[in-house]
Amino acid sequence: MARVRRRFATVLAAGLALSLVAGACGGGDDNKKSSPTTEAGGKELPAAELALVAYSTPQEAFEKIIAAFQKTPQGKNITFTQSYGASGDQSRAVAAGLPADVVEFSLEPDMTRLVKAGLVADGWNAGEYKGMVTDSVVAIGTRKGNPKKLKDWEDLNGDGVEVITPNPFTSGGARWNVMAAYGALSNVGKDDQKGLDYLNTLFAKHVPVQDDSARKSLQTFVGGKGDAILAYENEAIFAQQKNQPLDYVVPDRTILIENPVAVTKNSQHPQQAKAFVDFLYSKTAQRIFANNGYRPVLAGVAKKNEFPTPKKLFKISDLGGWSAVSTRFFDPATGVLVNIENQLGVPTQK
Amino acid sequence: MRTRRPPTTGIGLGLATLYMSVIVFIPLAAIVLKSQHAGWSVFWSAITAPQAWSSLKLTIGIAALVTVVNVFMGTLLAWVLVRDNFVGKRVFDTLIDLPFALPTIVAGLVLLSLYGNNSPVHINIAYTRTAVAVALAFVTLPFVVRTVQPVLLEMDKEMEEAAASLGAGRFTTFRRVVLPNLYPAIAGGAALSFARGISEFGSTVLISGNLPGKTQVAAVQIFGLIESDNVVAAAAVSTALLVISLVVLVGIDVAQRWAVTRG
Numbered sequence: 001m002a003r004v005r006r007r008f009a010t011v012l013a014a015g016l017a018l019s020l021v022a023g024a025c026g027g028g029d030d031n032k033k034s035s036p037t038t039e040a041g042g043k044e045l046p047a048a049e050l051a052l053v054a055y056s057t058p059q060e061a062f063e064k065i066i067a068a069f070q071k072t073p074q075g076k077n078i079t080f081t082q083s084y085g086a087s088g089d090q091s092r093a094v095a096a097g098l099p100a101d102v103v104e105f106s107l108e109p110d111m112t113r114l115v116k117a118g119l120v121a122d123g124w125n126a127g128e129y130k131g132m133v134t135d136s137v138v139a140i141g142t143r144k145g146n147p148k149k150l151k152d153w154e155d156l157n158g159d160g161v162e163v164i165t166p167n168p169f170t171s172g173g174a175r176w177n178v179m180a181a182y183g184a185l186s187n188v189g190k191d192d193q194k195g196l197d198y199l200n201t202l203f204a205k206h207v208p209v210q211d212d213s214a215r216k217s218l219q220t221f222v223g224g225k226g227d228a229i230l231a232y233e234n235e236a237i238f239a240q241q242k243n244q245p246l247d248y249v250v251p252d253r254t255i256l257i258e259n260p261v262a263v264t265k266n267s268q269h270p271q272q273a274k275a276f277v278d279f280l281y282s283k284t285a286q287r288i289f290a291n292n293g294y295r296p297v298l299a300g301v302a303k304k305n306e307f308p309t310p311k312k313l314f315k316i317s318d319l320g321g322w323s324a325v326s327t328r329f330f331d332p333a334t335g336v337l338v339n340i341e342n343q344l345g346v347p348t349q350k
Numbered sequence: 351m352r353t354r355r356p357p358t359t360g361i362g363l364g365l366a367t368l369y370m371s372v373i374v375f376i377p378l379a380a381i382v383l384k385s386q387h388a389g390w391s392v393f394w395s396a397i398t399a400p401q402a403w404s405s406l407k408l409t410i411g412i413a414a415l416v417t418v419v420n421v422f423m424g425t426l427l428a429w430v431l432v433r434d435n436f437v438g439k440r441v442f443d444t445l446i447d448l449p450f451a452l453p454t455i456v457a458g459l460v461l462l463s464l465y466g467n468n469s470p471v472h473i474n475i476a477y478t479r480t481a482v483a484v485a486l487a488f489v490t491l492p493f494v495v496r497t498v499q500p501v502l503l504e505m506d507k508e509m510e511e512a513a514a515s516l517g518a519g520r521f522t523t524f525r526r527v528v529l530p531n532l533y534p535a536i537a538g539g540a541a542l543s544f545a546r547g548i549s550e551f552g553s554t555v556l557i558s559g560n561l562p563g564k565t566q567v568a569a570v571q572i573f574g575l576i577e578s579d580n581v582v583a584a585a586a587v588s589t590a591l592l593v594i595s596l597v598v599l600v601g602i603d604v605a606q607r608w609a610v611t612r613g
Contacts, residue, residue, distance in 0.1 A: 088576075088577045092576075113579070167560050167562070167566075167574060169574035169575075169577060169578050170560070170570065170573050170574040170577050171577070172577060208477060208559065208561075209477050209559035209560070209561065210559065210560045210561055210562070210566075211555075211556070211559075211560060212555050212560060212570060212573060212574075216555070216556060219459075219556070220556075220559075223462060223463065223466055223467055223468060224466065224467030224468040225466070225467050225476065225477070330578060331578075332399075332574075332575055332578040332580040332583060333395075333399065333580075333583075338401070341401060341562040341563070342400040342401060342562070342563065344561055344562050344563045344564060
């Protein structure tokens with residue numbers, strides 16, 4: 001009994017010490033408050049804990065951005081719980097009841113799912129940046145030094161070239177790759193058949209492996225399989241930052257990847273959540289995103305030649321938007337890609 | 351003559367039923383119900399869709415093959431561990447369980463780096479059906495070994511000695527005396543191994559390459575259906591797996607009883 005009580009006392013003491021330290025830190029921030037360098041000039045907000053639910057790739061960026069946000073007057077009382085995972089999984093989890101104040105996904109349909117579930121307001125994409133917080137482009141990753149000289153889409157369908165890309169049915173993000181290839185070859189939808197033929201040849205003859213996620217594709221490629229990998233520019237930059245041996249080229253014709261962010265309707269702390277989302281569009285946050293390989297949406301953040309704009313850059317809206325594209329290409333029963341994938345299992349016809 | 355059943359322990363049975371319901375029955379029933387959500391024809395077309403159908407065939411075929419291998423190799427391993435004495439036997443015995451301890455995705459990664467493109471032993475089977483079989487063999491190895499081993503340990507050696515003294519050779523003794531005693535354990539291990547094999551995701555997802563119609567297993571196919579927001583089809587393919595598992599489990603049980611009564 002006495003022993004239990006002593007242990008309780010120890011825990012209590014430790015807790016007290018911790019809160020004292022925390023208090024001291026808070027005091028330190030108070031002193032900085034008058035400093036004019038903070039760019040989010042808003043007032044101090046009441047304390048709150050925000051739940052951030054996001055897809056996995058921007059984790060490192062978010063950790064730094066949150067630290068930066070907590071140094072601003074607005075963010076100083078705000079703490080975070082962070083959850084990262086595959087974009088589709090995260091979106092389904094929130095739709096099924098995972099509490100979230102701020103959500104960020106790799107593609108719009110994951111946000112649309114929450115709009116349909118009544119968890120994100122209809123007008124989430126009405127703002128200046130249409131709800132998109134970061135951009136990227138689909139790039140062609142190659143072996144170091146690009147020994148097979150793969151620079152453009154046509155090169156990927158060359159003799160004996162192996163291309164790694166995830167399965168577009170298990171990886172929502174892989175749909176960007178498919179639409180980039182289709183858009184590039186079909187002259188942004190004008191020459192539909194040419195785009196479809198390209199996808200057919202690519203998947204039937206050149207894609208030897210279809211991993212279930214982009215990260216596993218990268219694993220496969222770095223493990224020695226394939227001559228090229230279809231990847232987001234930010235993933236390729238991330239891989240290079242981690243000293244993975246690969247080069248990448250951004251083809252002249254490619255798609256602009258846009259990653260949506262929103263505050264949920266049922267957020268317990270909408271004011272704080274909005275302040276955080278606003279902060280994501282600040283120069284500081286956009287610079288952190290850029291350092292992690294994302295193309296900033298805020299003008300003037302990217303350095304000159306940091307992210308050259310491809311000659312023919314198109315958007316998903318140029319191909320009819322996600323809702324039309326999802327139905328036509330990725331419907332699990334009737335989509336174009338299902339037909340292409342189905343043919344893989346059939347012995348090749350003469 | 352009728353034997354009276356022993357009195358049931360009310361609390362024990364109640365707790366067991368409640369626990370099984372919460373953990374197993376209700377979730378399984380929910381999957382089956384969900385798969386019937388849109389009617390039988392939708393269910394049927396979901397599991398006969400080309401990708402689903404070929405992934406089911408592949409998964410069941412490879413799981414069955416691996417189970418057969420496990421029945422032989424698992425029994426052999428158990429025999430060696432119980433009846434033979436060799437240096438390092440204890441270590442060997444401990445290592446048997448390791449495939450259980452490893453997250454299966456790590457198993458996939460290890461197999462891929464050993465038997466993949468940059469194989470240090472120059473065996474490249476990555477992204478083939480062989481690779482799927484090897485991955486399943488790895489994760490299901492302990493089942494038969496661990497069910498047969500205790501039975502062998504408990505087995506009365508006098509039976510074998512009696513058989514030998516009656517003139518039976520070593521092989522006949524094994525076949526007519528030892529093996530019939532092992533049937534229930536082998537059958538139990540085989541059933542577990544098969545059920546585990548058809549549901550495997552982690553170890554196969556990396557090494558199989560997931561080519562639809564070629565190397566994509568059912569679990570990955572189901573994952574794709576979920577990712578495409580086709581929950582009903584995902585539930586349908588899952589239900590197909592459940593039904594096949596059930597049939598196989600019952601079948602093995604029946605075969606095992608038959609073998610015991612006959613032997």
